[in-house]
Amino acid sequence: MSLVTSLTYVLPHRFLSSLARGLAYSRSPWLKQWLIDTVTKRFGVDLSEAAEPDPNAYPTFNAFFTRALKPGARTPDADPRALLMPADGHISQCGAIEGGRIFQAKGQSFTATELLADATAAAPFSDGLFATVYLSPRDYHRVHMPWRGRLLETVHVPGRLFSVGTDAVKHVPRLFARNERLVCHFETDFGPMAVVMVGALLVSGVETVWSGVEIPRYANAVTRKDHRDENIVLDRFAEMARFNYGSTVIVLLPPQVAQLAPNLLAESPVKLGERLATMTV
Incomplete structure (x- = not known):
């Protein structure tokens, strides 16, 4: 360490x-x-x-x-079955959620329940897929939708603000389930999808396109916002949120709906709009 x-x-x-x-x-x-x-x-x-x-x-x-990109600087994968990479950055890890556990690094993992701070919300993702994308200070800091979805709820989970750099990921147990984060739950045509914006040391905040600043305000208790009656629908590739400094976004998918792109490996560079997975339903 x-x-x-x-x-x-x-x-x-x-x-x-x-x-x-x-x-x-x-x-x-x-x-x-x-x-x-x-x-x-x-x-x-x-x-x-x-x-x-x-x-x-x-x-x-x-x-x-939080600068915008030129029109056309990023484009979505042309295959309509492609579930999209939500941000520029590097793959930290991706793969199967095994028995409800999400792989962090060798010898390190955490549960979907810990990440989402809700066992009921985590249940549909047991044995599903996850992808963890690290945004470095050089990257575009806006996060976009992997797939079209209707916003159901956001959950602001208070916590620590550890660095999310490579060394910390290797050595800090349950890092992403300990850091302050904003969990965004969506309803899609294949079922539930969660997009988790994880804060980090020196991250000044997380903003969403529907509510503005979500973190800070720093909190000491879990805060839930129900958006079901607002009919907030975001298209595939649409901007959904932004970090005010580099951090990490985690996408959770239920089982038997998609296959991760075979070229995705830990530490591989990725760009917004590239293929994250291919829908199989």
């Missing part, structure tokens, strides 16, 4: 993330530009794909981090 990962056990997570949020929203010209230039150089951000390619045009660091 690295020193940084070890320190995250004792660091004041929410304080540091709140501090990062203040920096991210600062309109100080020199500060926001220093942050933008530092991240662009450090992580090799490709602004040629951005709707606004001028790094000086963003009013805040957060505006830069």
